[in-house]
Amino acid sequence: MSPEPGEPTADGTTEALRRRVSAAGRSVVAQTGPLLGLLVLGAALSILTDRFLSFSNLANVGQQIAVISIVALGATFVIIAGGIDLSVGSVVALSSVVFALAFSNAGLAWPIAVLAALGTGIAVGVVNGLFVTLGRLPAFIATLATLSMARGLALVVSEGRPISGFPDEFRTITSGRIVGDVPVSIGLTIVLFVLGGLALRHTVFGRAVYAVGGSEEVARLSGIRIVRLKVAIYALAGFCAAVGGLVLTSRLNSAQPVAGQGLELDVIAAVVIGGASLSGGQGTAFGTLLGALIIGVLRNGLNLLNVSSFWQQVAVGAVIAAAVMTDTLRRRRR
Amino acid sequence: MSTTLLSMRGISKSFPGVRALDEVSLELMSGQVHVVVGENGAGKSTLLKILAGAYRADSGEMLLAGEAYQARDPSDAIAAGISLIYQEDQLLPNLSVMENVLLGRLPRNGPLVDWPAARRRARDLLALLGVDLRPDASVARLGSAQRQMVEIARALAVQARIIVMDEPTASLSESEIERLFALIGELKQRGVGFLYVSHRLEELEQVGEVVTVLRDGRAIHSGPLRDLTRDALIRLIVGRTLDQYFPGRKAVIGEVVMHVEGLRSGDALRGVDFDLRAGEVLGVAGLVGSGRTEMARAIFGADRADAGRVTVSGRALEPGSPGAAAAAGVALVPEERKTQGLVLELSVVDNIALPNLARLSRFGRFDWTAANADARGRIRSLNIRTRRLGTRVEELSGGNQQKVVIAKWLARRPKVLIFDEPTKGIDVGAKTEVYRVINQLAESGVGIVLISSELPEVLAMSDRIMVLRGGRVAAIVEAGDATQESIFEMAAGKRRASVA
Numbered sequence: 001m002s003p004e005p006g007e008p009t010a011d012g013t014t015e016a017l018r019r020r021v022s023a024a025g026r027s028v029v030a031q032t033g034p035l036l037g038l039l040v041l042g043a044a045l046s047i048l049t050d051r052f053l054s055f056s057n058l059a060n061v062g063q064q065i066a067v068i069s070i071v072a073l074g075a076t077f078v079i080i081a082g083g084i085d086l087s088v089g090s091v092v093a094l095s096s097v098v099f100a101l102a103f104s105n106a107g108l109a110w111p112i113a114v115l116a117a118l119g120t121g122i123a124v125g126v127v128n129g130l131f132v133t134l135g136r137l138p139a140f141i142a143t144l145a146t147l148s149m150a151r152g153l154a155l156v157v158s159e160g161r162p163i164s165g166f167p168d169e170f171r172t173i174t175s176g177r178i179v180g181d182v183p184v185s186i187g188l189t190i191v192l193f194v195l196g197g198l199a200l201r202h203t204v205f206g207r208a209v210y211a212v213g214g215s216e217e218v219a220r221l222s223g224i225r226i227v228r229l230k231v232a233i234y235a236l237a238g239f240c241a242a243v244g245g246l247v248l249t250s251r252l253n254s255a256q257p258v259a260g261q262g263l264e265l266d267v268i269a270a271v272v273i274g275g276a277s278l279s280g281g282q283g284t285a286f287g288t289l290l291g292a293l294i295i296g297v298l299r300n301g302l303n304l305l306n307v308s309s310f311w312q313q314v315a316v317g318a319v320i321a322a323a324v325m326t327d328t329l330r331r332r333r334r
Numbered sequence: 335m336s337t338t339l340l341s342m343r344g345i346s347k348s349f350p351g352v353r354a355l356d357e358v359s360l361e362l363m364s365g366q367v368h369v370v371v372g373e374n375g376a377g378k379s380t381l382l383k384i385l386a387g388a389y390r391a392d393s394g395e396m397l398l399a400g401e402a403y404q405a406r407d408p409s410d411a412i413a414a415g416i417s418l419i420y421q422e423d424q425l426l427p428n429l430s431v432m433e434n435v436l437l438g439r440l441p442r443n444g445p446l447v448d449w450p451a452a453r454r455r456a457r458d459l460l461a462l463l464g465v466d467l468r469p470d471a472s473v474a475r476l477g478s479a480q481r482q483m484v485e486i487a488r489a490l491a492v493q494a495r496i497i498v499m500d501e502p503t504a505s506l507s508e509s510e511i512e513r514l515f516a517l518i519g520e521l522k523q524r525g526v527g528f529l530y531v532s533h534r535l536e537e538l539e540q541v542g543e544v545v546t547v548l549r550d551g552r553a554i555h556s557g558p559l560r561d562l563t564r565d566a567l568i569r570l571i572v573g574r575t576l577d578q579y580f581p582g583r584k585a586v587i588g589e590v591v592m593h594v595e596g597l598r599s600g601d602a603l604r605g606v607d608f609d610l611r612a613g614e615v616l617g618v619a620g621l622v623g624s625g626r627t628e629m630a631r632a633i634f635g636a637d638r639a640d641a642g643r644v645t646v647s648g649r650a651l652e653p654g655s656p657g658a659a660a661a662a663g664v665a666l667v668p669e670e671r672k673t674q675g676l677v678l679e680l681s682v683v684d685n686i687a688l689p690n691l692a693r694l695s696r697f698g699r700f701d702w703t704a705a706n707a708d709a710r711g712r713i714r715s716l717n718i719r720t721r722r723l724g725t726r727v728e729e730l731s732g733g734n735q736q737k738v739v740i741a742k743w744l745a746r747r748p749k750v751l752i753f754d755e756p757t758k759g760i761d762v763g764a765k766t767e768v769y770r771v772i773n774q775l776a777e778s779g780v781g782i783v784l785i786s787s788e789l790p791e792v793l794a795m796s797d798r799i800m801v802l803r804g805g806r807v808a809a810i811v812e813a814g815d816a817t818q819e820s821i822f823e824m825a826a827g828k829r830r831a832s833v834a
């Protein structure tokens with residue numbers, strides 16, 4: 001690296017070295033910021049309560065956050081690409097209801113009904129993507145519209161009533177155990193996050209997601225096909241929301257048209273606590289998983305400490321503000 | 335042997351109410367630099383965008399190496415071997431050098447990125463350019479010259495046969511420009527053809543062989559550059575001569591209005607002292623990184639100075655407060671007009687009213703009549719060309735936008751106006767108008783600080799010239815005693831001068 005003109009060479013070299021070292025340090029901090037937060041939180045809770053560190057409690061936390069995490073994985077792609085998806089909570093409900101009706105009313109085999117639910121999620125995502133690209137709607141407005149439409153459709157097709165009674169094989173998604181007594185839903189979450197992380201870091205698609213979030217115009221002028229890419233990103237978010245809907249349906253053994261209300265805010269919170277920037281270009285799958293864990297552990301811990309759910313909302317809000325503030329301060333102090 | 339790479343024939347393009355291009359034709363040979371000049375709004379960028387597939391021509395045809403060519407979108411143009419290096423920075427700061435160079439064409443292995451191959455390829459391309467950059471370095475930390483090199487490496491990565499450069503030297507220092515020109519020379523040897531757009535006339539003869547002059551959407555001249563004197567070229571572009579380029583000024587230099595002492599800010603500004611008098615234009619020259627912009631921002635309070643004092647008419651300014659600076663009569667016309675000087679989505683009148691909201695409001699109610707009257711007066715006195723008061727500023731040309739930034743501050747009757755690169759990226763005609771405005775202000779007793787990378791501009795416009803180097807004042811000289819060479823030597827320092 002050549003020094004800036006007008007700067008003595010010796011100075012320039014040490015400067016470059018200093019920058020390199022501090023850049024490396026920063027990237028470690030960026031990865032470990034949320035992790036550190038989670039560890040501190042876990043340590044505090046294991047001192048304050050005796051049940052927190054028990055296997056059954058941790059498995060419980062994992063199951064509780066499975067839905068948020070899986071939905072947030074899709075949202076991570078959207079947010080890194082500089083977008084936002086408010087419709088995911090409604091998609092959770094709609095795909096859940098579609099699954100139930102396909103199974104109960106249409107009498108399809110449950111794996112087929114699962115495919116129908118996943119297809120529904122993808123379809124809503126494609127609509128989001130087309131609104132944003134060809135319809136030129138801001139992502140906030142486009143997905144606000146589909147939030148309302150998908151919720152309405154879920155209520156229409158279910159006639160506003162919950163539908164329950166599913167086969168045991170389907171219920172195994174949440175009730176089953178894999179090696180070491182770990183619930184299947186936790187295994188599923190981990191597998192999806194490994195795949196999602198790989199996709200972001202090591203596929204051409206994933207790198208294009210970062211590029212379009214860094215600057216859409218630059219990406220476009222470099223020959224990246226924006227419409228196709230964005231539709232795929234929102235479709236992926238819809239797919240993840242549908243998977244979340246299926247996990248939720250399995251856990252409750254019931255499909256509820258009012259499920260997932262306000263979920264989009266928890267999801268965005270998880271992504272942002274995990275270090276993604278709402279202006280795009282930044283974020284990781286691992287960070288999002290940590291973000292979801294922080295929210296889940298916090299709620300669980302406060303439950304164990306008998307803190308009311310009203311105060312829990314206050315605490316989660318404070319964590320969001322604190323996480324993003326430390327992140328912003330760290331970035332500014334270059 | 336050179337062959338015809340590109341012919342554009344009879345290209346026309348209209349936008350609602352404007353005929354942007356009218357039957358423009360142009361030929362580019364391999365191994366040639368074809369310079370395209372013209373005022374802003376003459377149709378240069380429309381022409382380039384048609385070539386790059388961002389716009390489609392209404393009529394006319396393009397031939398690429400003898401075959402019909404039509405780009406529907408930028409990826410078609412890239413596939414055809416046409417690469418544009420845009421005026422604005424086209425890099426992604428959140429990604430590495432390697433990913434920026436290979437943007438949109440990372441080597442793949444199925445759906446996966448082949449990172450070792452990508453690293454190798456980026457390293458080869460950077461080596462080809464003779465640039466010492468690690469493929470994994472973060473782009474956010476590069477200087478403007480290095481960024482430019484990354485953009486050129488990207489053009490090479492697509493194996494471009496035609497490279498289009500729009501104002502590539504706008505943010506480069508002298509030695510970086512020489513580096514760029516050497517590189518263009520090398521690529522010419524390989525048969526690459528260049529379309530080169532620039533407002534800096536002095537560099538055109540250095541780099542180009544052929545010139546096409548656009549005026550009002552028509553190609554009014556095309557031919558070898560060496561047949562034209564600079565004077566003749568300017569006349570072709572604007573229909574004016576060189577002595578009309580920098581208008582004269584009859585200002586009376588008065589008392590000291592601003593006194594700056596020991597001003598420091600971060601690593602970039604390491605202690606600057608000077609006085610500015612009423613009616614004086616103090617030019618500020620220096621290389622990229624010499625602390626010019628940092629000085630302007632610290633005086634105005636846009637950045638908080640670490641140490642030092644600024645006094646205006648004997649009163650010390652509160653550091654780090656643009657509001658206090660503005661109240662004391664200091665105004666800044668910032669370097670980045672579009673992000674720091676204007677709210678692009680708002681109208682002309684909104685922008686002009688922005689620093690004057692308190693004066694234009696009564697009991698909290700904004701007085702539109704007064705604001706409109708105010709704006710109308712400024713538009714007349716500064717000759718701002720806008721269709722309506724309510725026109726959004728982003729629809730104006732660069733020169734007129736710059737005049738809106740100036741107009742914002744005039745209502746506050748500033749005592750000191752700091753201009754940071756006021757003519758960056760605006761056309762020759764509009765430059766002259768900005769110079770005229772600066773002269774008017776000086777004649778009315780305003781003290782002017784004029785920061786500029788264009789030495790001819792600093793020399794012609796200033797009463798005194800302050801040269802910054804490494805965040806300190808290297809010299810303050812009378813403009814009459816200075817030459818381009820002497821200023822450059824002071825800005826670069828002895829050691830640097832031998833390097834450059």
